[in-house]
Amino acid sequence: MEWLTPLTALYAAAAAVPVLLLLYFLKLKRREQLVSCTLLWKRAVQDLQVNAPFQRIRRNILLLLQLLMLAAVLLALGGPLLSRIAAPGRRFVLLIDRSASMSAADVKPTRLDDAKKQAELFVQSVGAQALFSLGAKSDLVMVIAFDDHPKVMCNFTSDKRQLVAAIEAIMAGHGGSSLAEAVVVARAFAQSPGLEPDSRTTQEPARLVLFSDGRIPDLKNIVVASDELVFNCTGRSADNIAVTAMQARRTYESPDEINVFATLINYGYEQAACDVQLSLNTDVRAVRSVTIPPRSSDSGPDANEPGKVALNFTLSHADAAVIEVRQLQPDALSCDDAAWAVVSPPRRLSVLLVTAGNIVLESGLRASPLAKLDVRSPAQFDAMDHAALSVDQPYDVIVLDNHVPGSLPKCRYLIFGRPPAGSDVAVAEQVENQVIVDWRPKHAVLQYVNLTNLFAAKSFRMTPPRDAEVLAEFNETPALVLVRRQGSTFLIAGFDVLQTNWPFEPGFVLFCYNAVSFLGTEAGQKYQTNLQVGEPIVVDGLTPGATARISGPYLPGTEVTATPAGSIRFSGDDRVGLYSVAVPDQPLRMFAVNLLDASESDIKPVGEIVMSGQIVQARQQPVSRANLPLWPWLVGLALALACLEWLVYNKKVRI
Amino acid sequence: MSQSKTTVSRKRLTDLLDPKFMARLDSLDVLSRKILQGKLQGERRSKRRGQSVEFADHRPYVAGDDLRFVDWNIYGRLDQLFLKLFLEEQDLTVHVAMDASASMSFGEPSKELFIKKLAAALAYISLVNNNRVTISAFADGVQAQLANMRGRNYLPQMAEMLLTLGSEGLSHFESSARQIAAGRIGSGIMIVLSDFLFKEGFDTGLRRLMARQYDLYVIQVVSAQELSPELSGDLKLVDIEDADAAEITVSGALLKYYKRTLTAYCNELKDFCTRRGATYVLVNSADSVESLVLNYLRRIRLLR
Numbered sequence: 001m002e003w004l005t006p007l008t009a010l011y012a013a014a015a016a017v018p019v020l021l022l023l024y025f026l027k028l029k030r031r032e033q034l035v036s037c038t039l040l041w042k043r044a045v046q047d048l049q050v051n052a053p054f055q056r057i058r059r060n061i062l063l064l065l066q067l068l069m070l071a072a073v074l075l076a077l078g079g080p081l082l083s084r085i086a087a088p089g090r091r092f093v094l095l096i097d098r099s100a101s102m103s104a105a106d107v108k109p110t111r112l113d114d115a116k117k118q119a120e121l122f123v124q125s126v127g128a129q130a131l132f133s134l135g136a137k138s139d140l141v142m143v144i145a146f147d148d149h150p151k152v153m154c155n156f157t158s159d160k161r162q163l164v165a166a167i168e169a170i171m172a173g174h175g176g177s178s179l180a181e182a183v184v185v186a187r188a189f190a191q192s193p194g195l196e197p198d199s200r201t202t203q204e205p206a207r208l209v210l211f212s213d214g215r216i217p218d219l220k221n222i223v224v225a226s227d228e229l230v231f232n233c234t235g236r237s238a239d240n241i242a243v244t245a246m247q248a249r250r251t252y253e254s255p256d257e258i259n260v261f262a263t264l265i266n267y268g269y270e271q272a273a274c275d276v277q278l279s280l281n282t283d284v285r286a287v288r289s290v291t292i293p294p295r296s297s298d299s300g301p302d303a304n305e306p307g308k309v310a311l312n313f314t315l316s317h318a319d320a321a322v323i324e325v326r327q328l329q330p331d332a333l334s335c336d337d338a339a340w341a342v343v344s345p346p347r348r349l350s351v352l353l354v355t356a357g358n359i360v361l362e363s364g365l366r367a368s369p370l371a372k373l374d375v376r377s378p379a380q381f382d383a384m385d386h387a388a389l390s391v392d393q394p395y396d397v398i399v400l401d402n403h404v405p406g407s408l409p410k411c412r413y414l415i416f417g418r419p420p421a422g423s424d425v426a427v428a429e430q431v432e433n434q435v436i437v438d439w440r441p442k443h444a445v446l447q448y449v450n451l452t453n454l455f456a457a458k459s460f461r462m463t464p465p466r467d468a469e470v471l472a473e474f475n476e477t478p479a480l481v482l483v484r485r486q487g488s489t490f491l492i493a494g495f496d497v498l499q500t501n502w503p504f505e506p507g508f509v510l511f512c513y514n515a516v517s518f519l520g521t522e523a524g525q526k527y528q529t530n531l532q533v534g535e536p537i538v539v540d541g542l543t544p545g546a547t548a549r550i551s552g553p554y555l556p557g558t559e560v561t562a563t564p565a566g567s568i569r570f571s572g573d574d575r576v577g578l579y580s581v582a583v584p585d586q587p588l589r590m591f592a593v594n595l596l597d598a599s600e601s602d603i604k605p606v607g608e609i610v611m612s613g614q615i616v617q618a619r620q621q622p623v624s625r626a627n628l629p630l631w632p633w634l635v636g637l638a639l640a641l642a643c644l645e646w647l648v649y650n651k652k653v654r655i
Numbered sequence: 656m657s658q659s660k661t662t663v664s665r666k667r668l669t670d671l672l673d674p675k676f677m678a679r680l681d682s683l684d685v686l687s688r689k690i691l692q693g694k695l696q697g698e699r700r701s702k703r704r705g706q707s708v709e710f711a712d713h714r715p716y717v718a719g720d721d722l723r724f725v726d727w728n729i730y731g732r733l734d735q736l737f738l739k740l741f742l743e744e745q746d747l748t749v750h751v752a753m754d755a756s757a758s759m760s761f762g763e764p765s766k767e768l769f770i771k772k773l774a775a776a777l778a779y780i781s782l783v784n785n786n787r788v789t790i791s792a793f794a795d796g797v798q799a800q801l802a803n804m805r806g807r808n809y810l811p812q813m814a815e816m817l818l819t820l821g822s823e824g825l826s827h828f829e830s831s832a833r834q835i836a837a838g839r840i841g842s843g844i845m846i847v848l849s850d851f852l853f854k855e856g857f858d859t860g861l862r863r864l865m866a867r868q869y870d871l872y873v874i875q876v877v878s879a880q881e882l883s884p885e886l887s888g889d890l891k892l893v894d895i896e897d898a899d900a901a902e903i904t905v906s907g908a909l910l911k912y913y914k915r916t917l918t919a920y921c922n923e924l925k926d927f928c929t930r931r932g933a934t935y936v937l938v939n940s941a942d943s944v945e946s947l948v949l950n951y952l953r954r955i956r957l958l959r
Contacts, residue, residue: 029889030889030890031891033886033892033893034761034892035884035895036758036759036761036766036850036881036895037850037852037854038892038899039854040852040881041892043916044909044912044915045909048908048912
């Protein structure tokens with residue numbers, strides 16, 4: 001048995017016991033009562049004293065009971081514990097996993113709640129700062145919750161109420177798990193002064209206490225000392241059916257048709273049958289029964305591989321659509337039962353080509369399926385009403401071929417040649433004989449475009465602003481730059497097409513198609529409307545200072561103001577579901593936020609976690625059994641003694 | 656004048672005694688176990704032979720005897736002088752000594768009222784039967800006394816004395832008894848009404864009141880609150896007379912010991928009286944005077 005606050009009890013005892021004894025030494029203040037004669041009473045008292053040799057002891061049984069009661073209270077004040085899990089004066093960092101898999105309900109109510117409960121028990125069991133204590137140091141605890149990113153809930157403190165409040169405040173997230181960053185943060189805090197006045201900064205390393213189900217992909221990146229980390233595992237079952245992949249897209253040939261692909265995985269050890277429901281804008285369009293094989297139990301390369309089923313739906317819908325794929329079998333983890341996709345409407349673009357005559361560019365653009373392609377000379381373009389162009393937006397994309405107009409209406413531009421002043425791209429002298437050294441083939445603009453052989457006889461040396469995206473680089477200058485300025489988007493190729501070998505490359509036509517589609521559909525909406533949990537929602541091309549209202553699951557509506565560059569970024573989408581961004585005078589933008597994470601959906605609890613070269617076994621005993629505070633029993637004993645004292649007193653006073 | 660005074664006084668006597676009760680008292684008389692010599696010819700037999708109609712005996716004449724009592728018929732037959740002796744009927748002195756110290760005011764109903772009622776009833780019976788009645792109230796010595804009353808005429812006076820009598824002062828039984836004993840004359844009945852809770856003890860006082868020619872009746876009046884006190888807690892008991900204090904913590908054991916002490920005290924008094932031929936009666940002040948007088952005192956043959 002150990003004591004949390006022994007000095008407090010000692011001080012209290014030093015004060016209380018003499019006071020109690022003093023009370024007994026003081027004479028009682030007696031009530032006066034008239035009697036006809038005190039003769040008999042005096043004789044009776046005399047008789048009583050003479051006939052009862054143990055009278056003094058019997059009278060003092062009240063004192064004895066009170067002393068016992070006081071002792072019980074004082075012992076309770078000392079905070080006795082049956083056993084302790086740590087010596088006092090140490091520091092702990094509680095790392096609490098709040099990733100999607102911790103929302104699994106196989107432990108009631110959820111794994112996260114179980115972990116929080118264990119963490120609170122841990123906090124209750126560490127040594128507290130004793131009142132008036134001079135020497136004894138209390139334990140310091142810090143709380144970090146983590147999913148993809150760590151979040152410090154509470155810095156090092158010994159205030160248990162604050163710690164419990166911090167643990168209570170941890171909300172379940174739907175993100176993945178990444179422990180490495182959390183460990184880095186914990187160590188950083190452990191080496192900086194804490195909130196306590198006697199901060200023990202780097203004297204000893206803080207112990208890490210992990211509360212998780214062990215489904216953490218980046219464990220291999222973490223190096224811990226042999227006894228630095230304690231792992232408390234939560235979770236029981238592996239049964240979960242998840243939608244781990246989903247994609248919806250229009251076919252190239254017939255834009256009205258939408259193909260939906262989905263993958264379902266059964267993580268359980270038994271074959272699962274479930275219904276998969278396909279909804280389009282909340283209307284159920286199809287329900288399909290599927291049977292998913294169980295997790296393989298044979299040894300071999302695919303040991304423990306969960307069973308997989310791929311599904312394919314085809315829909316016909318010519319408008320913007322929100323598609324939901326949902327498996328209807330109830331299981332432990334609900335946030336991976338559905339996935340959503342936002343499909344933009346099929347759109348034919350109107351393009352204005354401003355050129356003094358460029359047959360290559362014109363035919364490249366004509367090869368794309370456009371609604372309209374107008375060709376104007378630079379003089380004609382300058383003569384157009386630029387204000388009307390800004391407001392009415394008759395063209396989705398304006399292609400400037402070697403023309404730098406005086407003013408630029410708000411639009412999306414594909415520019416060949418010298419960058420205009422409004423794009424903030426500084427231009428120096430022209431450089432010659434440029435070859436491509438690098439490009440971003442995964443960017444929407446350069447999808448399927450091979451620039452390996454691109455050679456430019458002359459190109460402008462461009463210095464893009466810091467926020468510009470450089471999509472391709474020549475040996476001396478950026479070749480393709482994407483800049484967003486004041487509601488306009490500029491895709492700038494700093495060279496004349498006719499001074500390159502690009503027209504002879506098959507990629508040129510693809511580039512024209514990609515660039516016009518990308519710019520026309522507002523900077524590759526397809527990629528940004530379907531997000532993973534935690535990825536920021538980004539909307540560009542807004543009026544600077546405009547207010548957007550973002551709503552989503554567990555998010556009643558948050559106002560976000562656009563930056564001076566006309567874009568908003570919102571990273572509060574930590575729950576799966578559909579988010580909407582409402583901008584005044586603009587159509588509602590929908591964003592689908594999905595888990596789609598096969599490793600996070602695998603909720604099988606892990607008994608041991610393998611760090612980099614270190615295996616940490618999960619603690620066998622739950623934290624709750626670690627120690628038992630005895631003070632409630634002592635307080636109860638004191639109460640019982642008080643009752644007994646009352647009884648004795650009454651028995652003495654009455655018959 | 657005298658009539659109005661009597662009316663007022665009679666009214667006041669009824670404050671003590673119920674008229675119906677008085678009517679029943681009329682049929683009672685005080686009885687002495689010894690036939691005692693009285694001063695006047697009373698309504699009872701006396702051991703003393705004297706002038707009476709009831710013949711007792713003859714005795715030879717000696718010089719100096721009253722010639723009126725010589726039985727001349729005998730002298731005629733026997734030629735010898737014999738004197739006729741008669742049993743003389745004499746009066747009886749009833750002396751009621753009542754405690755009037757402050758302790759008598761204690762109790763609910765108070766012992767004082769009980770004692771006054773009892774004294775009034777006894778005096779009433781005695782006066783109605785033409786006995787000589789003396790009432791003495793004592794505390795620290797004799798406080799008030801009405802001596803040698805005889806006949807109904809004294810009833811208002813007796814009532815007034817009882818009703819104006821207060822209970823105050825220390826009790827000093829021994830000196831009071833000495834005064835009472837010195838002041839009494841003749842023979843008769845001595846009735847002492849008190850709680851007998853005297854710190855100096857009751858024995859010397861009672862011993863003084865015992866005399867060959869007096870029947871002694873000791874009536875101890877105790878209140879219900881003294882018999883079974885209803886006290887609790889830590890108390891400082893203050894004596895109503897001398898302000899003497901006793902600090903007690905009331906407990907079951909203490910109450911048990913108190914009752915035991917009280918019983919022992921009463922038994923001691925009773926033994927003292929019995930051993931010396933006196934009659935002892937213990938009365939609770941909460942009991943009715945009527946039933947005590949009409950039943951109990953007749954049973955112990957104080958009254959008939």
